[in-house]
Amino acid sequence: MTIYEERFSGYLKEKKLKLTPERHIILDGIFSFHRHFDVEELYERLRKNGEKLSRATIYRAIPLFIESGFIKEILHCRGKASYEHVFGHEHHDHLLCIKCGRIIEFKDDKIEELQDKVCKRYGFKPVEHRLGIRGYCKRCIAIAKIGGGIYGLNTIRNRRKSRNC
Amino acid sequence: MTIYEERFSGYLKEKKLKLTPERHIILDGIFSFHRHFDVEELYERLRKNGEKLSRATIYRAIPLFIESGFIKEILHCRGKASYEHVFGHEHHDHLLCIKCGRIIEFKDDKIEELQDKVCKRYGFKPVEHRLGIRGYCKRCIAIAKIGGGIYGLNTIRNRRKSRNC
DNA sequence: TTGCAATTGAGAATCATTTGCAATTAAAGG
DNA sequence: CCTTTAATTGCAAATGATTCTCAATTGCAA
Known part of the structure; x- marks a missing residue:
């Protein structure tokens, strides 16, 4: 278990939320990529990786990752929100x-x-x-x-x- | 002619754009209100004032006002952009x-x-x-x-x- | 006054994001 | 392991801000 996974599962437990396979996949997806991303990009990347999950699940997970300090939203452009991971990065x-x-x-x-x-x-x-x-x-x-x-x-x-x- | 009208018309001329009545109305609307606003609010305020113009025109004018330094975007929340005027304000x-x-x-x-x-x-x-x-x-x-x-x-x-x- | 590119309005189109709902499942406590 | 229950998921439909289309209009330079 990586340090992020550990930290995330702690966060979820504290909030009485569940660590589902989907959330796990998303977390890994976020930290395996070191650039800005938007939801669509993340979705397609995971899909290409053979993962099965829906866009809606990602959208629903984003606020959790923001709140727990793993990612943050950066500037909006073209009507789309972009994010980047934050944990352990300058x-x-x-x-x-x-x-x-x-x-x-x-x-x-x-x-x-x-x-x-x-x-x-x-x-x-x-x-x-x-x-x-x-x-x-x-x-x-x-x-x-x-x-x-x-x-x-x-x-x-x-x-x-x-x-x- | 107010100082912002003058400056805006100069800006438009420089860009070979036209100073239309609609743009004039929008400019006045922006500077007659001293708080944050979004397009819908501005539209409704102008409408209540008896002005006739369409949302599309406002959307089309916003980039001009931003680029000419009259307003700036301050935050994107719930998928909506908000602006505030800047000219003459520090x-x-x-x-x-x-x-x-x-x-x-x-x-x-x-x-x-x-x-x-x-x-x-x-x-x-x-x-x-x-x-x-x-x-x-x-x-x-x-x-x-x-x-x-x-x-x-x-x-x-x-x-x-x-x-x- | 004319010519023409810029502009407008109205509504349709777009597109990111959210939501309703029925089925599924994680996790706590036996 | 089994049960229970609230959380979660996927899908598709809904939402809602913003952009686009296009025919009609108009500012403005010449």
């Missing part, structure tokens, strides 16, 4: 391209420090934080330059087409 | 107490600066950003010290009911 923040949807991770200790300072200033005990910057990524800027500038018509049209984030 | 970030729900606004220029630096590092052009720190506020920490601990069952249950927003 914290980082995100740049989200509102044109192509790309997510760039970054980490900046100075920013973290300043956040702690702010918390101290307010007598606030931080548990987690989320910093997301939306804008245009390098590649989309380059493409836009050919087509007439970052804020050209193309950009706006494309953003609309791609369900602006 | 930017601020949030401390969110996960026990009592209090929101404390703060501003830190140093953090903003560092964010810009990060963007430069990645060749990223920021449009807007969001920083939210979740944790426990001063008052709740004080209460917890007397009572039974920060993580009361109610807290956890309520968080689940509200879908971890």
